Amino acid sequence: MSRVSVPCHVKGTVALQVGDVRTSQGRPGVLVIDVTFPSVAPFELQEIMFKNYYTAFLSIRVRQHTSTHTPAKWVTCLRDYCLMPDPHSEEGAQEYVSLFKHQSPSMTFPKWLSHPVPCDQSAPLIEGLPEPSRVSSEVQQMWALTEMIRASHTSTRIGRFDVDGCYDLNLLSYT
């Protein structure tokens, strides 16, 4: 199951602000980023991945074309998804985030992406530990991972080094 990244065009941010944008009296708290997809073929989106920079909450809206006759309409896929649990502190401020397609029936969309995540999504809490035998069978199923482990070397270091038998050092490098 190979994954391919879809080329997209991310426009600059636009502040949602009442009044003249140029007056810097109040800093806007909401910014909008438009994402368009220049490719023509329909695709099934699995994951949106980005690096956060001090955004606390994220909403995603999608313009869907259901058929050629009805006009396109805006659908909210994600509302106020929390990226920073405490916006006044650094938690989550510069984290890498992935948003996945849920197990809802998928539809392909011609030009605009769709992210059919239920609106009332909240991060499910892990109630208890998963069953060990189930977990271990899943690990075995992820054969790609185990293959990788077998093929790769262990990360344990062997020991000391000796380069050309010489150990005379005079300067530490800055880079």
Place this chain on the structure above:
Amino acid sequence: MLQEESDLSLVIAQIVQKLKGSNLYAQLERQAWASLQRPEIKLESLKEDIKEFFKLSGWEKKLQNAVYSELNVFPLPSHPAAPPEHLKEPLVYMRKAQGSWEKRILKSLNSMCTELSIPLARKRPVGEQKELLNKWNEMGTDEPDLSLFRPVYAPKDFLEVLINLRNPNYENGDSLSFRTHLGLIQVPLKVKGIPELKEFFVELGLTTGQLGIDDSTQVPPELFENEHVRIGQKVLAEQDSAAAQQYIRQGSPTALRAELWALILNISSQPEDILYYEQLKTNVIQHDLLVDSLIYKDVKLTASNDDYYFVFEDYLYQVLLCFSRDTSVLGHFAYNSASPPKSYIRGKLGLEEYAVFYPPNVAPLCFLYHEPSKLYQIFREMYVRFFFRLHSISSHPSGIVSLCLLFETLLQTYLPQLFYHLREIGAQPLRISFKWMVRAFSGYLATDQLLLLWDRILGYNSLEILAVLAAAVFAFRAVNLMEVTSLAAAEAVLADLSTLKVMPLLQIFLFATVT
């Protein structure tokens, strides 16, 4: 659901890969092969029988301890797109600050080298090697000329760097506003408040028995101490790391401490470990590093003059000199925001050198461990798990920046008058408490108290207790501090901590202070 399962599988895969190169893996393999001889192992149910054998013979427990140890030490794998620097430290401005700080240290070392015309590293001539080997156990008697060596940096230099840390995305403004922090640290890291600390340190509460409080001479031992010792012996018999970590939150009996710490840190003295230590010793004999002289100087200035620690001077040299050559320590740089300096050998960029660190806290460990290779292992593990965070700039909750902010926030919130008064007289509290925290209170508290404190560091797998203790000390001496009118006078009030009992202070501050 899918996300959590794949996260878990990723963690498992990471731990498997890490353990595969370990000694334990080889031992388990050998044991599995040997077990085939046993009558209860049947070919039809081979996997189950071997698993049962491991369970009964205690090998499963050893594996559990190793996994638990890995989970404690290594951070959970982050997003697959995150580069390795992100795992060391997610905030870019902190990484940059750490990089600049390291450059400063390297510049200082390099200039020391060129000024004194001393190489960073050189191979010792054979005669010198023989001499060092002969006096390995009494290096303290040596009196080399160290007058030209200056310390690379002092704690207050490091504090200045931390004070100047700024988040470029945080609007502070130059003028004082409600958004400016009143303390010295200006970065908005998340720190726990007292309600959260009460929950986190729940075993230190008033209704739970503690060593350091409930074992004092006035309390009959039947009430708590005897039972606690009995449980400790049981934990050691079971050889369960997780249980030991939970147990030690209430303190460790002196007689059991060495073994308990070794169990929690998952250190067993195998012949390979002793061999490894001997190998490091050989490295010390064969090569002379500039940093050795710095270590000598530091030990001479500190531990040798200390009433309690001077007896261990020789041990300290043995451990620290070996530590500075231990390349296995390089593994911890995956989650340490610092990076080891590199050097050029004959024009080729290559060998990763020793870690540049502020000489860490070896001396108290000498009270617990007498055998050099065991002492060395414990010290190394304590360093790569905890103490390195006191010397590098990061946003980790146990990092020195968070500890400083936690201290200042606690003081400001719960002793606002004292905080304001000290600030007014030019005695910012952090300037006094920083040196305690950066050394994990070693050299300031009485040894038995220090060991009780370090029990809790191990038990809670966090250094936050250092900041809480620092605030508790200020709370304890608040009355005297309110009367002082200068920084020097404030320092004098807090100069001598050797009579303090840490557990009552912590308990009162967390659980018995009226807010």
